[in-house]
Amino acid sequence: MQNPEWLKLIKVFSFDLGDTLFEYLGNTQTSYDRENQILLESMEKHGYHIADIPKFLDIYQKTIKSNYLALLKEGKDTKYMYVVLRKVFQIMGWTVPNVPTLVDIIRPANLHRFSTSNFKPFHYLHSLLELLQKNGRKMILISNIPESSGPGEPKFADEILKRNHIFDFFSYIILSGELEISKPNPAIFNQALHLTGVKPSQIVHIGDSYEMDVVGAASIGMRTIWLTNGHELKKNPITRTPDLEFPSINEFYEFLNLSD
Structure with a gap:
């Protein structure tokens, strides 16, 4: 041709x-599991003890999938993870913390998501x-x-x-x-x-x-x-x-x- x-x-x-x-390795189940664990540890560190972890993680992943493209179109990709977390708090019926706290909670998981080790040429x-x-x-x-x-x-x-x-x-x-x-x-x-x-x-x-x-x-x-x-x-x-x-x-x- x-x-x-x-x-x-x-x-x-x-x-x-x-x-x-680059092949993005962050889409593997192992990476998702590690990201979830990092998020749970960060939630605990900020005083949020989760009684029903499977329910929380299920809502978290579904909220990412259902909101990602819409947030991109709004130009909010750099903020979408804490926007997602805020939605999760709302769905769970919890009091939503302020934006700086949401950013602090999600930041370790976001660091893992965009780690250079997740990108293979x-x-x-x-x-x-x-x-x-x-x-x-x-x-x-x-x-x-x-x-x-x-x-x-x-x-x-x-x-x-x-x-x-x-x-x-x-x-x-x-x-x-x-x-x-x-x-x-x-x-x-x-x-x-x-x-x-x-x-x-x-x-x-x-x-x-x-x-x-x-x-x-x-x-x-x-x-x-x-x-x-x-x-x-x-x-x-x-x-x-x-x-x-x-x-x-x-x-x-x-x-x-x-x-x-």
């Missing part, structure tokens, strides 16, 4: 982070970035991830990229935690256009989330590549079809390498 003509005209490759450049990641750099393409990152775990602490994305020796490949790193704007909000993609100075048709955004990456980027005219990770797109008249699809970044690299 040869490169489509539009791909040859791309000047900027924009990447999501988790499950795009895909096999061909470094080779892909080298290939794009060799061909004169500019690379940027657009990620729904907090700026840092707390005031004065390192940025999550910077730490992950530096740890894997790819930080210098990226001209710009655009984080929802810095802008308080989250994918799929078009504003975060417009920021990429502003920084790079290219037209929407000259940038392709690559990500694993159909809703956040494909729909969000396509809404301002960017080209899109969807890394399906085994998911299938249910096409209907109102969907935005990605320009290309690959199972993962590894197959995208092989496609570029063979057609280069």
